[in-house]
Amino acid sequence: MIPFTPTAFRFPDRVAQSAWIEHVPFMFWLVDALRPGRFVELGVHNGISYCAACQAIELLHLDCSCYAIDSWKGDEHAGFYGEEVYADLAAYHDPRYAAFSRLVRANFDMAAAHFEDGSIDLLHIDGLHSYDAVAHDFETWRPKLAPNAVVLFHDTNVRERDFGVFRLWAEIAADRPHFEFLHGHGLGVLGMGDDFPRALEALFAAGRTAEGREGVRTIFAHLGQAVGQSATMAETIKKVERDAIARGADLRGVVSSAFPAGQDAIREELTNAVEIVRLRTVLAENPKNDGALSNLSLALNRNNRVDEAVDAIKQAIEMRPDAGRYAHLGNLEARRRNWPAAIDAMREATVRAPDMDVFAQRLAQITADSEK
Ligand SMILES: C[S@@+](CC[C@H](N)C(=O)[O-])C[C@H]1O[C@@H](n2cnc3c(N)ncnc32)[C@H](O)[C@@H]1O
CATH class of the missing domain: 1.25.40.10 (Tetratricopeptide repeat domain)
Incomplete structure (x- = not known):
């Protein structure tokens, strides 16, 4: 079984209706386990996943720089929305997290040029979910990843409309350390190297057996459900x-x-x-x-x-x-x-x-x- 600290059991400060909300306990766990020095999120919307990461980073006093990248206009899957979404997030985020985190209002491709190669420890890809879009985001940002980075993919378990994250996940996860959650529309956790902190190694090891997968999935599905219901x-x-x-x-x-x-x-x-x-x-x-x-x-x-x-x-x-x-x-x-x-x-x-x-x-x- 994977090790736990109290971080995973905290309640998020920022809650709103979001397809991501049930993964907040895992984000808390992951930030504690990985202790990244740089975190980038592609696709932020109202900031549920991003603010969960910031909350854990602040709580644990990590020396981590964070970047939230989004056009804040929406897309075909998330729906298109107005200026109020960015304004609401900025009003929440800036007073709390501006010391280590920035909201970057840009297209993903344009933003990539501003990050050094090999610099990102934790990347969360949650933009448009068609196969072509998510494969493009992964390829564009891959050179930016540190040698033992972790990449998160949301919606690996959505098999409707033209969502294609599950197809990309099948192609890239097979020969890398990985774990996939099935609740909350699915979340893929991909290890890009071969040297991870002990807790991450334990997660990837759990993913290799049916019993390990069931144990970890059950715990995080229940934690996630509790957060979702409260929200x-x-x-x-x-x-x-x-x-x-x-x-x-x-x-x-x-x-x-x-x-x-x-x-x-x-x-x-x-x-x-x-x-x-x-x-x-x-x-x-x-x-x-x-x-x-x-x-x-x-x-x-x-x-x-x-x-x-x-x-x-x-x-x-x-x-x-x-x-x-x-x-x-x-x-x-x-x-x-x-x-x-x-x-x-x-x-x-x-x-x-x-x-x-x-x-x-x-x-x-x-x-x-x-x-x-
Ligand atoms: C599914 S939402 C993100 C959800 C968010 N992670 C959460 O916790 O609820 C996807 C977001 O990606 C943004 N997006 C999609 N493609 C983009 C692109 N190429 N450049 C910038 N933003 C993009 C949309 O504006 C939308 O806000």
């Missing part, structure tokens, strides 16, 4: 919330009768969503209600919507600053691992309420966490 739930709740705001509906009764005991997690999340709707409605009537903003921030945080929670508490602080609000902001920034802002906010809380030992203790804890 679907989060999206659904947001949609319900948007619809409710649009209709001015009161959903509290609906939630408590719709979810019987035993579904406490869903019930709690929906209850929070209803509270968010209620507070937004209050704020629509009186945008200067700083108490509602503060409560909104707490409810958003309970539903793991940390960025929105930060926005809300900052607005509340602007209207009426107090120690508790600064302490809440400090905790939120710590959740985002935005250490300087977390320390500043928590320090402000201690200054405003010097007798509150709990704030001083939190400040010490956050300062210690920031140094790990």
Whole structure:
């Protein structure tokens, strides 16, 4: 069996509907196992696979430069989309990962010229999925790969429309170290050399026996399913919330009768969503209600919507600053691992309420966490 570290069991910070979402646990595992010095992704769209890699790279403090390459216009298989996709990703990505990662808005072929030969340790090919397109991307970028690079191919298990990744995979994987996942539309993991870290060797070894394949596939399919279901739930709740705001509906009764005991997690999340709707409605009537903003921030945080929670508490602080609000902001920034802002906010809380030992203790804890 392959070795595991806790990294593979984390939940992605960025979730959205994506055919890739079920492979996030494997991306976490792979980044930890391979520890690449350079990662390039061809085909990024809303950044689910790419941001998963960045999350793991940041978490593990890896010395890795990352490049996300896409026209951000879409293609025949992914569908064509508007400017909002790039804008949404850039707004998420840049504040978190700009220190080591860049979104490169370009055609794959044009971008290739800007990378040195032999420089990429991990390449993820996820552009157009016809046989000709994916074979072309592989051939174009092959000289750029480091001697023991790993290449990921998404959609190796799609056998409809004119998807042809499975044909290319059959041609190139047979005489190289490899592993193929079948869930989440299929993901091929290809070793380009013959000298890999121990965990990667174990993955390729597992791929050589039916028993090994079944074991690894089962584990990652289950992990992936859990991530996929949570993402679907989060999206659904947001949609319900948007619809409710649009209709001015009161959903509290609906939630408590719709979810019987035993579904406490869903019930709690929906209850929070209803509270968010209620507070937004209050704020629509009186945008200067700083108490509602503060409560909104707490409810958003309970539903793991940390960025929105930060926005809300900052607005509340602007209207009426107090120690508790600064302490809440400090905790939120710590959740985002935005250490300087977390320390500043928590320090402000201690200054405003010097007798509150709990704030001083939190400040010490956050300062210690920031140094790990
Ligand atoms: C399947 S999506 C990528 C999905 C993404 N990896 C995820 O995690 O959800 C494919 C993307 O490739 C981009 N694309 C396809 N061919 C391209 C090309 N030749 N140059 C630049 N971008 C391309 C499209 O704009 C589209 O956003």
